[in-house]
Amino acid sequence: MLALDRIIAAARAAPRAIVLPEGADPRIAAAARRAVREGIARPVLLGPMAEVMAALGGDARGIAVEDPATSPHLQAYAEELYLLRHDKGMDLAAAHRRIREPLAFAAMMVRMGDADGTVGGAVATTAETVRAALQIIGLAPEARLVSSFFLMLLCEDHHVQKGAYVFADCGLVIDPDAEELADIARASADSFTALTGERAKVAMLSFSTAGSARHARVDKVVEAARIARAARPDLVIEGELQFDAAFVAAVGAAKAPGSAIRGDANVFVFPNLDAANIGYKIAQRIGGARAIGPVLQGLAKPANDLSRGCSEEDAFHMIALTCAQASARFAAGAEGCPASLPGAAGAAWPATSAAPLPPAPFSEPDARRPPA
Numbered sequence: 143m144l145a146l147d148r149i150i151a152a153a154r155a156a157p158r159a160i161v162l163p164e165g166a167d168p169r170i171a172a173a174a175r176r177a178v179r180e181g182i183a184r185p186v187l188l189g190p191m192a193e194v195m196a197a198l199g200g201d202a203r204g205i206a207v208e209d210p211a212t213s214p215h216l217q218a219y220a221e222e223l224y225l226l227r228h229d230k231g232m233d234l235a236a237a238h239r240r241i242r243e244p245l246a247f248a249a250m251m252v253r254m255g256d257a258d259g260t261v262g263g264a265v266a267t268t269a270e271t272v273r274a275a276l277q278i279i280g281l282a283p284e285a286r287l288v289s290s291f292f293l294m295l296l297c298e299d300h301h302v303q304k305g306a307y308v309f310a311d312c313g314l315v316i317d318p319d320a321e322e323l324a325d326i327a328r329a330s331a332d333s334f335t336a337l338t339g340e341r342a343k344v345a346m347l348s349f350s351t352a353g354s355a356r357h358a359r360v361d362k363v364v365e366a367a368r369i370a371r372a373a374r375p376d377l378v379i380e381g382e383l384q385f386d387a388a389f390v391a392a393v394g395a396a397k398a399p400g401s402a403i404r405g406d407a408n409v410f411v412f413p414n415l416d417a418a419n420i421g422y423k424i425a426q427r428i429g430g431a432r433a434i435g436p437v438l439q440g441l442a443k444p445a446n447d448l449s450r451g452c453s454e455e456d457a458f459h460m461i462a463l464t465c466a467q468a469s470a471r472f473a474a475g476a477e478g479c480p481a482s483l484p485g486a487a488g489a490a491w492p493a494t495s496a497a498p499l500p501p502a503p504f505s506e507p508d509a510r511r512p513p514a
């Protein structure tokens with residue numbers, strides 16, 4: 143499981159302050175404890191102290207706990223939120239109310255450099271989690287769209303083709319037009335390379351392969367592939383392809399004989415959120431794939447989501463991935479990654495600020511940390 147090893151190694155090399163807004167959830171508390179034990183992050187759990195401590199089983203060693211309702215940062219964060227949103231109709235009183243919500247507070251910690259990244263969504267819906275990130279952290283300077291992907295790991299005995307794959311967009315953009323789909327394809331290719339150090343081979347998925355069906359929905363995918371290729375001629379992007387033609391060499395050869403991918407795609411771009419969300423859950427729940435996500439791409443700083451069905455282990459992996467994103471340590475040649483791989487040269491985490499962030503204030507032992 144090279145991709146996961148790379149992520150955990152990158153996180154361990156520079157453990158970051160990751161704020162977890164759902165600190166009273168037992169899966170999140172357990173993942174935070176494991177993150178400390180394995181030296182991959184400096185977690186900050188948000189929530190009422192008594193509830194968070196109960197979730198931690200009374201052991202908060204290495205973990206900072208912060209209650210947004212009583213935080214000394216409330217005033218400064220509310221003022222920043224007001225400045226950000228007053229042209230959208232938010233007054234100062236509304237900013238004060240909103241910033242007490244843990245998702246908003248966590249996103250503001252990241253915005254203000256008081257944490258390096260955030261992971262929510264074990265309890266909140268994706269819409270709630272992503273909206274806080276969109277509104278408070280915002281787009282990376284070079285990005286036009288925030289989208290998401292799942293890192294899908296096939297590592298069970300029954301997986302004939304083992305390895306790491308990216309499925310997108312399984313979490314955020316509901317009904318992308320051709321331009322947006324092209325954007326998702328480009329961002330997902332860069333994310334795949336950043337994560338694995340390998341060259342991305344992108345399949346733009348459809349119910350049609352190489353003109354086998356005619357429909358406006360097929361046209362959208364063909365157009366998206368054209369736009370993406372024109373924008374990024376350095377990438378391998380093919381479509382429209384059905385999943386079997388993109389994943390199984392013999393089927394690819396039969397259905398798309400001219401395909402350069404030949405059943406060897408590693409980035410699968412679904413035509414809309416229905417297909418993508420349903421597809422990843424089937425691969426996970428029936429197929430036995432490990433699914434890490436939704437990872438957000440296109441934000442100015444790292445903020446990631448979880449499925450409400452996540453396990454403690456899923457949350458742990460997402461903390462590691464968020465740390466690694468914050469360090470943008472996926473450059474070619476990093477641990478576990480053959481430097482000579484084509485397409486990987488210079489790959490850093492896409493559309494995420496690589497500027498070093500100041501140390502998190504909650505990393506020091508301080509008065510807010512409950513006694514061990």
Ligand SMILES: CC(C)(COP(=O)(O)OP(=O)(O)OC[C@H]1O[C@@H](n2cnc3c(N)ncnc32)[C@H](O)[C@@H]1OP(=O)(O)O)[C@@H](O)C(=O)NCCC(=O)NCCS
Nearest residue numbers: 268269272273276277286287288289312313314315316419
């Ligand atoms: C993510 C989502 C909540 C955004 O919805 P929305 O109604 O546009 O949310 P908001 O209006 O609050 O958006 C906040 C801001 O982000 C912007 N925005 C919305 N989607 C964006 C995107 N994909 N990329 C960049 N900016 C985006 C909005 O334009 C808005 O900008 P503004 O505050 O300057 O006006 C919505 O797309 C959604 O519900 N997606 C599906 C989530 C889901 O249920 N997934 C399934 C389970 S994983």
Ligand SMILES: CC(=O)OP(=O)(O)O
Nearest residue numbers: 268313448449450451
């Ligand atoms: C990603 C996803 O589907 O999230 P949830 O299961 O929380 O809706």
